[in-house]
Amino acid sequence: MSLHKTLLGVLMIGLVVAPLMAQAPVTGVADPESLFTSPDPKLHANKQVVLHIVRDLLEANHWELADKYLTKAYIQHNPNVASGLDPVLKFFGSRAPTPIPDRRSWKTKVVSVTAEGDLVVVAFARENRDPRDPGQTYTTTWFDMWRIKDGQADEHWDPATIAAPRAAPAGR
Numbered sequence: 001m002s003l004h005k006t007l008l009g010v011l012m013i014g015l016v017v018a019p020l021m022a023q024a025p026v027t028g029v030a031d032p033e034s035l036f037t038s039p040d041p042k043l044h045a046n047k048q049v050v051l052h053i054v055r056d057l058l059e060a061n062h063w064e065l066a067d068k069y070l071t072k073a074y075i076q077h078n079p080n081v082a083s084g085l086d087p088v089l090k091f092f093g094s095r096a097p098t099p100i101p102d103r104r105s106w107k108t109k110v111v112s113v114t115a116e117g118d119l120v121v122v123a124f125a126r127e128n129r130d131p132r133d134p135g136q137t138y139t140t141t142w143f144d145m146w147r148i149k150d151g152q153a154d155e156h157w158d159p160a161t162i163a164a165p166r167a168a169p170a171g172r
Contacts, residue, residue: 026125026139028109035113043115046148050113050120053146053153059108061095068152075147075155079162111141121145 029035036051038044052069056062066089076083081091101107109125122144130136147155 023138026109026111026141028106028111028125031103032106032108032110033103035110038115045151046118046120047113047115049148049151049153050122050146054108054110054122054144055106056100057092059098059106060100061092061097062100063089063093063095063097066093071149071152071154073154077155077157078160080160118148119145120148 033051033055036047038047049069052065056065057069066085070085070088072085074083074085074088076088081088111123111125113123114121124142124144125139126142127137127139130138143159145157146153149155
């Protein structure tokens with residue numbers, strides 16, 4: 001009888017503790033454009049540049065507008081994309097444009113936007129496949145940071161890692 005009580009006790013503790021160890025999901029806000037504002041005119045202007053980068057370029061793929069928001073020198077710290085406007089256009093520019101979304105219909109899930117000096121940091125909710133269980137997903141946070149110079153992004157950082165080479169098709 002003692003063994004049954006012990007097992008029942010362990011099971012009960014497990015049921016109570018398991019939810020405490022579960023991750024709280026990362027979610028974006030309903031109106032992401034509301035985060036790209038500031039009462040400070042300089043910070044507001046910087047956030048507006050980044051709003052257009054995130055919404056118009058990265059989400060809607062309107063890369064024909066890139067020279068309005070990115071400098072020619074655009075310093076890139078993502079190891080998969082070379083610095084300069086031309087390499088960025090080569091990397092992203094072949095994606096088909098879609099309509100620029102209204103303020104409440106972004107696919108990109110923005111969590112927060114912070115500006116300090118010439119830097120703007122955007123935190124995004126990102127959903128990934130769980131490597132322990134490929135049928136499951138989990139959310140995490142992705143960060144991008146831009147340095148704004150004269151009304152355009154001049155430098156970019158993110159936590160990207162080097163992409164693995166693509167596997168050759170079978171039979172080659």
